[in-house]
Amino acid sequence: MHLTGIDEGAAGSKPAGKGAQLLELPARFRDGDAGAAGAARYARGSASEALQAKVAQAGAEDAFFVADLGEVKRQFAQWTQLLPRVQPFFAVKCNPDRLVVKLLAQLGAGFDCASKGELEQVLGEGVAAERVIYAHPCKPASHLRYAAARGVELMTFDNGDELHKIRQLHPGAKAVLRILADDSSARCRLGLKFGAAPDAAPALLRLAVRLGVDVVGVSFHVGSGCQSEAAFGDAVERARRVFDSAAALGLRLTLLDVGGGFPGAGELGGLDFASLAAVLRAAIDRHFPPAAYAHVRVIAEPGRYFVASAFSLAVNVVARRRVEGAAPAFMYYVNDGVYGSFNCIVFDHQRPRPRLLSPRDAPLFASSVWGPTCDSIDCIMSDGQLPELQIGDWLVFDNMGAYTLCAASRFNGFNLSDLVYVDTEGALL
Numbered sequence: 125m126h127l128t129g130i131d132e133g134a135a136g137s138k139p140a141g142k143g144a145q146l147l148e149l150p151a152r153f154r155d156g157d158a159g160a161a162g163a164a165r166y167a168r169g170s171a172s173e174a175l176q177a178k179v180a181q182a183g184a185e186d187a188f189f190v191a192d193l194g195e196v197k198r199q200f201a202q203w204t205q206l207l208p209r210v211q212p213f214f215a216v217k218c219n220p221d222r223l224v225v226k227l228l229a230q231l232g233a234g235f236d237c238a239s240k241g242e243l244e245q246v247l248g249e250g251v252a253a254e255r256v257i258y259a260h261p262c263k264p265a266s267h268l269r270y271a272a273a274r275g276v277e278l279m280t281f282d283n284g285d286e287l288h289k290i291r292q293l294h295p296g297a298k299a300v301l302r303i304l305a306d307d308s309s310a311r312c313r314l315g316l317k318f319g320a321a322p323d324a325a326p327a328l329l330r331l332a333v334r335l336g337v338d339v340v341g342v343s344f345h346v347g348s349g350c351q352s353e354a355a356f357g358d359a360v361e362r363a364r365r366v367f368d369s370a371a372a373l374g375l376r377l378t379l380l381d382v383g384g385g386f387p388g389a390g391e392l393g394g395l396d397f398a399s400l401a402a403v404l405r406a407a408i409d410r411h412f413p414p415a416a417y418a419h420v421r422v423i424a425e426p427g428r429y430f431v432a433s434a435f436s437l438a439v440n441v442v443a444r445r446r447v448e449g450a451a452p453a454f455m456y457y458v459n460d461g462v463y464g465s466f467n468c469i470v471f472d473h474q475r476p477r478p479r480l481l482s483p484r485d486a487p488l489f490a491s492s493v494w495g496p497t498c499d500s501i502d503c504i505m506s507d508g509q510l511p512e513l514q515i516g517d518w519l520v521f522d523n524m525g526a527y528t529l530c531a532a533s534r535f536n537g538f539n540l541s542d543l544v545y546v547d548t549e550g551a552l553l
């Protein structure tokens with residue numbers, strides 16, 4: 125077997141594409157931890173130039189991400205254009221990458237944080253407390269105290285015990301009632317865990333009044349990876365009914381939070397953002413007509429939407445096995461897997477598909493792709509068609525920016541994948 129790339133790599137670096145050499149991050153981006161992936165670098169030029177430059181480095185073998193901050197900026201611009209009435213609060217859990225958070229802060233986004241750690245990160249970037257929603261309906265006391273100390277007031281709740289806790293630990297909070305939405309079509313259902321049933325809302329509002337907790341609005345989440353535009357419209361209507369219940373109690377609510385669940389760009393089989401935005405705009409205008417509801421501010425908590433398409437992951441074929449049988453078939457072993465960045469297969473129900481970094485016209489064979497650990501659950505693609513790969517070849521998985529690195533482990537002694545930034549819009553670097 126010819127071990128393509130290994131000898132050449134060790135002998136010295138191949139010439140990279142023009143303008144695509146890897147550079148140290150500018151000093152202002154280097155303070156502290158350079159991100160989940162360690163010492164990140166950046167490349168001038170496009171994501172594909174950065175992919176080529178990185179694999180051309182001497183001894184290149186480790187898996188790595190290329191993150192295009194320009195793509196995040198383009199997604200932000202599209203949001204502003206298609207949902208002008210809805211202010212996005214980026215759901216940090218989806219991808220807490222430092223430069224992504226910095227960029228979104230600079231663009232004027234708000235942030236959805238769900239823990240003390242996320243609050244610390246976002247406030248540490250200099251984001252004002254008013255631009256943060258603590259969007260977790262079940263908060264540990266110490267995290268709630270931290271929010272109070274730092275002046276983060278906006279927060280969700282969905283049960284009476286949480287209202288008692290808020291009254292005790294953060295009496296100045298502005299509480300947002302999270303209601304259940306129909307998430308039956310979503311890839312990740314969140315309603316199994318959170319959200320007050322619509323008929324429980326009036327009693328919760330009454331309890332809040334009795335406790336003196338200031339309820340300012342309603343939120344919902346249609347589920348992550350939502351596959352139904354109608355779910356958004358339906359949830360906006362449900363929210364409106366809670367506004368009506370509140371009005372009957374003399375409460376004038378001022379915030380509608382339509383949550384997350386928006387598709388990432390380039391996702392196979394996902395919703396189309398433009399048509400979803402049209403449905404959502406229409407639902408908001410119908411149930412919260414601007415003339416009568418000018419006092420209502422509308423926000424959202426998109427996570428996946430901003431980051432999915434901004435990150436590509438390159439992995440190296442470290443071993444392969446020819447499968448015995450009539451027709452040739454191959455198993456390939458690569459150096460990131462389900463315990464690492466591909467945890468999105470287990471937790472986020474993604475089905476990443478690879479492409480060859482250097483495409484070629486060649487016959488296709490039945491192929492499976494496996495992660496590096498000793499566990500057989502560590503399978504990235506169980507049945508696909510690929511040209512015959514050699515050890516040392518590179519595969520690229522696009523749309524890997526959401527729910528990937530943030531939940532990766534070092535199980536079995538394997539490192540987290542490295543990270544290279546590019547900035548095709550001159551957004552930050």
Ligand SMILES: *Cc1c(COP(=O)(O)O)cnc(C)c1O
Binds near residue numbers: 217260
């Ligand atoms: C995870 C989460 C989000 C983000 O969801 P996406 O599907 O990534 O947009 C928003 N809000 C809350 C409360 C969440 O738990």
